[in-house]
Amino acid sequence: MTLSSSVLLSWIAYIIISYYIIRLIPYGFLRFLLTLFPCGLLTWITCQDLPTFDASSVIILAIAWLISIRLIQLTVCTTNSPLTFQSYLAKILWTFLPIRSQQSFRNQWPISAQLILIVLKLFVNHWTYRWTISCETRVSFARILLFYSSMMTISYFLDSEAVFIRLLTRNKYTLESFTNLPILSTSLREFWGRRYNQIVNTVLKESIFQPICAQFSAPTVAGLLTFSVSGLLHAHLALVLFNDYSALFPAFMFFFVHGLVCCFEANLNRPLPGYIGWLTTHVFLIITAPLMLAPFIRQGSEFLVLNPPPLINVEWIPKVPIPDFCL
16 A cells, blocks of 8 residues: 555655744644644545555554654654754654664563564464454454454564664664563553553653653643543544444543553552562453454454465464364
């Protein structure tokens, strides 16, 4: 799926206008409005006529949203700090190529261990994919658990790119990880903050959560607003991907409810003990998952058949046998 040249040129022109004109306006609220509405319009135009049941639509929509969110933050919140156009552009383009220095990562796994994890993720992901498409689609907690396993392991392809970057730069740089073993999360804040979908999390944290905390010292409001924006993004995703208006409110509420729970966790005097925290976190994820995942599971076979995971058809990769029953 490719975008028209007029849409791409419109984005480029607006990025330039935002830096050289709108960013110089002295009134913050006016800068906000002059960035919010054009970014919203460009995102809407970009996502018009995207094909349903197509993974490329997910990528295009997510990039449009993340660029808009980053543009608003850079235009509204950075006027008091020196920012060259090169730095401004680099922060926007980071969405396309999320490179980070190795020094910014704590306890980075050795390349050999990362390669082993990639292989394990590949086998699990291919196994869950082949099992899922062999069964009729129905929303159940067992199917949600299977879909959850698939989502946790789909990052093997991005992990491979990260290893390539590490080898190419002699371990000086890597890519921001999509997932960081989210199965180990012992709290919902850890799951969303440090374990799952780190590219989106980084943009939302740097562009919404941190600026609001810095300006108003209101972490609860900042957290709820961050999750609300994520909810709107995923509601738009469900609409574009499945043309399903009934999924809008549940998708939004999934993230809003998770935002409420994360704010509650942040105000606890002490976190839950390790095993209890782990069990509570993943039970809560599974129970609330139908709000977000139901459209993906209901349309599962058609969506999955049209969007197989990378390397699924490579003949020399061993195939783990799938069970002869359905969940």
